[in-house]
Amino acid sequence: xxxxxxxxxxxxxxxxxxxxxxxxxxxxxxxxxxxxxxxxxxxxxxxxxxxxxxxxxxxxxxxxxxxxxxxxxxxxxxxxxxxxxxxxxxxxxxxxxxxxxxxxxxxxxxxxxxxxxxxxxxxxxxxxxxxxxxxxxxxxxxxxxxxxxxxxxxxxxxxxxxxxxxxxxxxxxxxxxxxxxxxxxxxxxxxxxx
Amino acid sequence: xxxxxxxxxxxxxxxxxxxxxxxxxxxxxxxxxxxxxxxxxxxxxxxxxxxxxxxxxxxxxxxxxxxxxxxxxxxxxxxxxxxxxxxxxxxxxxxxxxxxxxxxxxxxxxxxxxxxxxxxxxxxxxxxxxxxxxxxxxxxxxxxxxxxxxxxxxxxxxxxxxxxxxxxxxxxxxxxxxxxxxxxxxxxxxxxxxxxxxxxxxxxxxxxxxxxxxxxxxxxxxxxxxxxxxxxxxxxxxxxxxxxxxxxxxxxxxxxxx
Numbered sequence: 178x179x180x181x182x183x184x185x186x187x188x189x190x191x192x193x194x195x196x197x198x199x200x201x202x203x204x205x206x207x208x209x210x211x212x213x214x215x216x217x218x219x220x221x222x223x224x225x226x227x228x229x230x231x232x233x234x235x236x237x238x239x240x241x242x243x244x245x246x247x248x249x250x251x252x253x254x255x256x257x258x259x260x261x262x263x264x265x266x267x268x269x270x271x272x273x274x275x276x277x278x279x280x281x282x283x284x285x286x287x288x289x290x291x292x293x294x295x296x297x298x299x300x301x302x303x304x305x306x307x308x309x310x311x312x313x314x315x316x317x318x319x320x321x322x323x324x325x326x327x328x329x330x331x332x333x334x335x336x337x338x339x340x341x342x343x344x345x346x347x348x349x350x351x352x353x354x355x356x357x358x359x360x361x362x363x364x365x366x367x368x369x370x371x
Numbered sequence: 372x373x374x375x376x377x378x379x380x381x382x383x384x385x386x387x388x389x390x391x392x393x394x395x396x397x398x399x400x401x402x403x404x405x406x407x408x409x410x411x412x413x414x415x416x417x418x419x420x421x422x423x424x425x426x427x428x429x430x431x432x433x434x435x436x437x438x439x440x441x442x443x444x445x446x447x448x449x450x451x452x453x454x455x456x457x458x459x460x461x462x463x464x465x466x467x468x469x470x471x472x473x474x475x476x477x478x479x480x481x482x483x484x485x486x487x488x489x490x491x492x493x494x495x496x497x498x499x500x501x502x503x504x505x506x507x508x509x510x511x512x513x514x515x516x517x518x519x520x521x522x523x524x525x526x527x528x529x530x531x532x533x534x535x536x537x538x539x540x541x542x543x544x545x546x547x548x549x550x551x552x553x554x555x556x557x558x559x560x561x562x563x564x565x566x567x568x569x570x571x572x573x574x575x576x577x578x579x580x581x582x583x584x585x586x587x588x589x590x591x592x593x594x595x596x597x598x599x600x601x602x603x604x605x606x607x608x609x610x611x612x613x614x615x616x617x618x619x620x621x622x623x624x625x626x627x628x629x
Contacts, residue, residue, distance in 0.1 A: 202479065204445045211436055219431040221423045233435050238489040240439045245486055259420035266423060270387070276503075289385055289416065294401075294409075298417050303424035311418070312425035329388045330422050336388050337608035341571055347610045358382045361418055 192301070196255045199247035207244050214258050215240075217303065218265045225269035225331050235272060239265040249292035258303045260295035270333030307365060314364035322357035325350060372396040374407040381408070385415035390607040391555055442485035507586050511535050511543040518593050522620035523548075529581070534599045534620040542572060542587040542599060546618065549577040552603050559604040560585055561612060565597040572599075574608050596622045 195213075198206035218239055223232040243261050250257060267290050299305055315323060321343075328334045328342065336354060340347040377397050383389040384397045400408035511517055514537040523531030529548025536542050544560055552558050557576055561569035577583035601618035602609075 204440065204443050207443055208436075208440055208445060211439055215431065215436060215439075216428055217424065217426065219435070220426045220429045223429050224426055229432075233431055233438075234489075234492060236431065236435060237439050237442065237485075238492075241442060241482065241486050241489055244443055244482060259416065259424075262420055262423045263416070267387075289387060289419070294413055294416055297413065298420070302417065302420065308421050308424040311421040315422070315425060326422065329386050330419070333387055335607045336383075336390065337571075337610060340610055354383070354388065355379075358386075358418070361422070362382075365418060365421070 192255070192257060193252065196247070196250050196252050196257055199244070199257070200250065200252060202244075202247075207240065210243070210257065210261070211240060214261050214303070218261060221262060222265050222269040225266065225273055225333075231272065232269075235268050236265070239268050242268070246292065251293070251296045254296040255292065256295045256298035256302065258301070259298055260290065260292055262303065263290040263295070266330070273332060310364050311361055314361050317364075318357050318360060319353075321345075322353045322360070325353045326357045326361075329354065374400065374405060374411075377408060378411060381411040381415040382418065385412060385419045391605040394607075395555060442481060442488075444479075444481040504584070504586060507540070507588065508543050508584065511537045511540045511586070514540055516593075518622060520599060520620035520622045522546075522618050530618060532583075532618070532620075534622075536591055536593045536596060536599070536622060538593050539590055541589050542591055544583070544585045544599065544601070544618075544620075546577065546581075546583045546601075548581045549583050549617070550581055551577050551579060555606055556603050557606050557608070558583070558585075558601050558617075559608055559612070560587060561600045561602065561616075562587065562591060562596055563598045563600055564592075564595050566595075569600065569612055571608065571610060574604070574606070593622065598622055 195206055195209060199210065215236070219232055219236050222235045222239070223229060226232050226235065239261065242264055243257075247257075250260065299307070302308070315326065318326065324343065325336075325339055328339045329336075334342065336350050337347060339345075339354075340350045343350065372393070377393060377400065380389050380393040380397060384394060389397065397408060397412065401412060512535055514535075517535050517537040517540075520534040520536065521532075522534065523529065530546045531548055532544065532546035534542060534544050542560070542562060549558070557574040559574050560572040562572045563569045572587035573585060575583060575585035599618075599620045599622065600612070600616040602612040602614045602616050604613060
């Protein structure tokens with residue numbers, strides 16, 4: 178009975194300690210961060226850019242960016258993994274947009290990787306049961322719902338761009354996005370209450 | 372807008388697909404540390420993080436870890452002689468105290484240099500993209516079957532310029548005297564068929580000197596195109612024009628190449 182509680186406390190301390198050391202610019206903390214999240218970071222970036230050499234360059238940029246901006250992370254309540262992943266995704270989409278000549282403002286992406294937004298999440302959330310549930314929920318989406326989620330997350334397309342890509346009316350695409358997100362939320366709601 | 376009106380847009384904001392005016396509204400609520408919106412967006416960001424967390428895992432090369440750590444001053448260490456290391460450790464401890472500060476200084480310097488290198492790589496990528504864009508523009512300009520349309524000529528007010536349409540390469544628009552679109556807005560190009568609705572042909576922004584070059588890549592049916600137009604739209608773009616066009620370039624009829 179006590180094991181999950183002990184593990185949760187250990188995870189919280191682990192995250193706090195890691196953030197503290199990152200903020201103090203302890204290089205070994207960066208090594209530990211890479212060992213925890215390097216593979217996932219690479220996987221997300223590779224999925225976006227689809228080229229391993231570019232993906233590795235962008236992983237390096239991501240870790241350096243986090244290393245140089247760790248001061249902004251809340252030591253007591255910060256969630257370093259999700260923040261790292263957001264920085265990685267944004268760097269990759271930014272790259273994709275620049276290579277595709279999609280001249281959209283990068284400000285909208287930077288909005289979502291501000292460290293202040295990454296607080297009070299479940300410790301080790303990226304390795305939690307919630308991730309498996311989201312994956313299962315994604316598998317259950319209709320093909321169109323799954324496609325819009327993938328176009329949004331992995332290609333950073335706006336709803337208008339998705340409509341043009343899919344040759345569908347904007348209203349239809351908006352409905353697919355909304356219902357897909359609702360399905361994921363419902364699944365997480367189940368995960369939280371169970 | 373109040374928080375209640377923004378609630379259903381938190382997920383879209385976290386995913387990066389929220390549209391105007393909601394995106395700006397949420398941003399300004401967050402900037403003034405609105406507790407309701409902070410909590411809502413954080414919650415939505417958690418869902419977005421989980422989508423990333425559910426990505427199928429791939430394996431980076433073993434060199435990547437070393438490369439990243441080297442960029443902040445950690446060199447890979449491989450010791451085979453444990454006893455010698457034990458003796459050296461005592462000496463190392465003393466030296467570490469002396470060199471500790473220097474090492475930290477070098478590590479920070481290395482990290483700054485690595486970030487600068489990353490920045491330069493990003494700059495090079497942008498320049499490489501620009502070269503690609505220019506190459507594409509030249510391909511359209513030099514195409515034997517490219518047709519040319521002019522706009523703004525003889526009119527008292529700007530903008531002025533030309534549109535080049537190539538059946539296999541795409542549409543190139545070059546304009547001058549086109550002031551940058553206001554904050555939250557961009558220019559959107561439209562390919563207007565002789566019969567049917569305008570087709571979106573991409574968003575762009577002009578330079579501060581009023582010049583603009585925009586390319587819509589891919590095949591275009593030049594004979595069936597009546598005009599190319601440009602309107603001002605929200606940053607997210609529109610599927611149909613929502614404002615009066617600033618630019619209308621009628622495509623001249625005829626089958627003869629330029």
